[in-house]
Amino acid sequence: MIARFHNPVDTRLGYNSLVELASITENQKVALVIFPEARGLGLVDRIQDLLGERLIYIVEDVQPNPDVAQLRGTYERFWQEAGDCQTVIAVGGGSAIDTAKALIVGTQSGRFDELVALLATGRPFVPAHSKALIAVPTTAGTGSEVTPWATIWDTEGQKKYSLHLDCTWPKVAIVDPGLMLTVPAGVTVSTGLDALSHALESIWNINANPVSDTFAISAIEDILECLPLLRHDLGSKELRSRMALAALKAGLAFSNTKTALAHSISYEMTLRHGLPHGIACSFTLPLVLGLAWGRDEARDRVLKRVFGKDLDEAQAQLRNFLHSLDVKTEFADYGVTQEEAREMIEFALQGARGRNFIGAHAA
Template sequence: MTARFHNPVDTRFGWGCLQDLASITAQQTVTLVTFPEARALGLVERIQALLGERLVYVVEDVQPNPDVAQLRGTYERFWQQAGSCDVVLAVGGGSAIDTAKALIVGTESGQFDELLALLATGQPFVPAHCKTLIAAPTTAGTGSEVTPWATIWDSASHKKYSLHLDCTWPKVAIVDPQLMLTVPAGVTVSTGLDALSHALESIWNINANPVSDTFAVSAIEDILECLPQLRRDLGNPELRSRMALAALKAGLAFSNTKTALAHSISYEMTLHHGLPHGIACSFTLPLVLGLAWGHDAARDRTLQRVFGDDLDKAQAQLRTFLHSLDVKTEFTDYGVTPTEAAAMIRFALQGARGKNFIGSRAA
């Protein structure tokens, strides 16, 4: 069977590579989408210095887990006030990049609810307008800089929308570990575990192939070794660089496979139990490893390259790793009863991401 790997993102990696921004956007006007603390950290000023008058608009009130309640106004103001800009630059974590992906998809009316209606159909569509996207992550975890997907939440209705169009692939990813130096310990751990989940989910996946596996295995090995060290030494440039590269590799892996069961479960845990995404998609990894094991010989061989051939030891290794980062690994730790957990897993297996899981057909 032929393996196919495709990723159209022009990816720049390296300490200080944010400097490339000026030449990448030459002659183009830019809207910056970033997080509320970016200005105090000097990031907005730094980007202003790189772009000068070409920085024409700034969105800096991005919140975690972009929600329709806030996105609606942000989206409509952007298209009214900066609809003529050439490029949208996302600088931040997954929420900033997801917000930017939503903003770049223009509707005929300029109304956000028209976009929601299109997303609600679950069908691909060609947007009326689309901006070029550049993504510069400030956390090592989301992988969103090299994928086309964005999640938009509607917490009031307990729903989520998945955005995925040809134009929501970033044109350029700027992965500069220097931007990650100020990330606090809790966010460093949470986003690092998101990257670990991306890598593992790309292995126990019906869409996996030897190319995605290569990125995934390398990412897992680096994260298992590096993340606990980084948590103890947050200002270490070498560790920041290693985690940034690991998260990038995990992003490249799942850019071709999508995620699977752990992420499908995570959406319910975030919507109904308020769990941060990185924890919600990683606390079940030992459990899902057990559910994956034995369904596909090729997948088992790839997992065993990391964990060895003893399932009990592999699960124990993952649990010990998570516990060392103060992440609990049982549903009951988060107020979910065994009966509720079993129902949640059954429901998650029926979701689009759950169906990517190699064990879904046997469930």
């Protein structure tokens, strides 16, 4: 069997790599999508100084878990007021980058509902217009800077849409750990656990390959060692660098495999119970590890490289790691009954991400 690994994103990594924006966007009109607190941190002014007059438009009202109700107005104003820009720069966590990915996909009518209707079909499409995207993560977790996917939520309709087009691959990713130094402990933990989930999900995955495994194993080892230390030393440049690189490696891993069962469960936990994404996709990792173990000999070999040969000890290691970060690992801890949890897992196995899980077809 021939393995294939593909990632088209030009990635720049290192302290002060944000300055690369100036050369990358030369002679372009640029829009900026950035999280609301960035102006108070001086980050908007810093980017304005780098870009000068080429920065023609700023979106600052990014919301967690971008929802159709809020995105509609943002999208339509963007295309009316900044439709002539060539590039969109997304600065922030997953929500900012997801918002930007939605904005760069232009519809014939300029209406957001046309995009939602296209996404609702679940089929690929070629957008009427698109912009280039530069992704600058300010958290170590999302991996969205090196993947094409964005999640758009419809809380009122209790649905979520997955956006994935050729144009939603970022053209450039700038991973500057200096931008992560102000991230508080709770967000640091939640986003770090999102990265851990990305790496593990890429291993117990029908789309796994030796290259994605290499990135995933390295990311898992780094996160298990580094995240508890970083939680208690948030200003450490070394630990921030290690977590930034670990999240990047996890992103590269699942950029080729997509996620699997833990993420499929997480969507229901976020929609029904309001759980933050990083916690929603990580609290079931010990459970899903048990469901994955023994399903595929090659996948077992990879998992045993990380956790050793004993399943009970492997689950205990993962569970204890999460507990050390004050993350509870049982459905009941989040108000989910045993019956609801069983139904949620069965439903998740039928979803697009659930079907990537190596145990889905035998379940």
